[in-house]
Amino acid sequence: MSLPSTGQEPRWRRLPEERPRQLIDAALEVFGEHGLAGARLEDIAKRAGVSKGTIYLYFPNKEALFREMVRQKVIEEIEAAEQRLTDGTATEQLRRFMLGYWTFLRSPAFATIYRLVHGELHHFPDLAKFYSREVIERGIKLVGEIIRRGARSGEFRDIDPTVAARMLGSIMLSHAVWCSRRSFFLHVAEETDEQCVDNIIDFYLHALRPDQTGAGAGTSRT
Amino acid sequence: MSLPSTGQEPRWRRLPEERPRQLIDAALEVFGEHGLAGARLEDIAKRAGVSKGTIYLYFPNKEALFREMVRQKVIEEIEAAEQRLTDGTATEQLRRFMLGYWTFLRSPAFATIYRLVHGELHHFPDLAKFYSREVIERGIKLVGEIIRRGARSGEFRDIDPTVAARMLGSIMLSHAVWCSRRSFFLHVAEETDEQCVDNIIDFYLHALRPDQTGAGAGTSRT
DNA sequence: GGTATAAATGACTGACGAGTCAGTAACTTA
């Protein structure tokens, strides 16, 4: 009666290699929707296509799943994003960086991570530091370098590179958050992502433009 | 035996007028620390100096307390912040606005509200809209007006006022968030609030500076 | 003082969800 004849699908499969990733993906979604305290492990299990017990075969508890999820996702996105640096003038390099960073910030996972980080992470100081270091400091350091080069070559005005990098970071971060929830943040509702990042690039490059004081333009711009 | 002789302190007082405010203040703290799902009403009650049952004399349930708390606090802070507009050149006005807005963003309540809004509020679309409208749109509209004036008078370059306002908002918001958690966001750790807002003002005014193309400096700057 | 009533209490209930574990089904090996 219950003999599975050839071709009968098993009720479930053993997939020990794939479970952690499946669970982490599901966790991103559910934690993202309900936060740490509000999320139900049963929901995460269901979305991963397993039962609740299975979670405990791979993670000791809810909190550990949460931590691992954040780490995993941050690393994943960062690595994808840092492929995009080549050379050229500081302006070109900066422009390219901004586009790449924008892609990162607008990835589906990022908005969720951002919310979770700011919502829950004073209870996870180590994770908060990890995020701050890997996402923010890293970006700031990169941009800082580009700007230092640009200032030396005369492309940019003389400005503290760290401060300038922070300005860029702040603009892009907020805009990315807004754009990820256009239905709430109506001031970006009528702008596409492309227009948005173009505006940012324009604005930022203008802010870095040299002062052009004194004698008329030495360098000509096209 | 239990007769309270003269001078005996009563175990508690009737304070029907003050309870709502006390509860909302306590709620801000506890929700701020644990989020909506993670906060315990008993903790809120304790922090307000009452028992759990008392909450239900003033709010129908946890969610209502949460909503009311957000509304209350946002309105409170906004109103305090909008006293600070006077007249003068667009530059002066803008500078003053930035200082005022900074004070608002750095108020103790704001950081908490910001976290809660971004952490939990996709479940409260109406509250999210309320926040967006009252905090962000309102600020953007105000700044937009100032910038329009400044562009017309030649103080600022020709730029879409809404875009420019958004840039300002994004910079100030992120910096305020960072500054409110300096121990995590190490890139602002060594800067005081004053230095931080000064940098922002400098940077932003530079970004709005007219292009100074063509004939040499008409206006001299000190 | 005594009485009325509004304000506040805190023990209780009922629901829910994290974490457990005995049992079962998928796969492996001989």
Next chain:
DNA sequence: TAAGTTACTGACTCGTCAGTCATTTATACC
């Protein structure tokens, strides 16, 4: 194909907490 192994299941326990309500306490008024 039978015995052995391990991935997985889901009913259960046990703690926690939102919300209730019978009781107690403060206060106003006579």
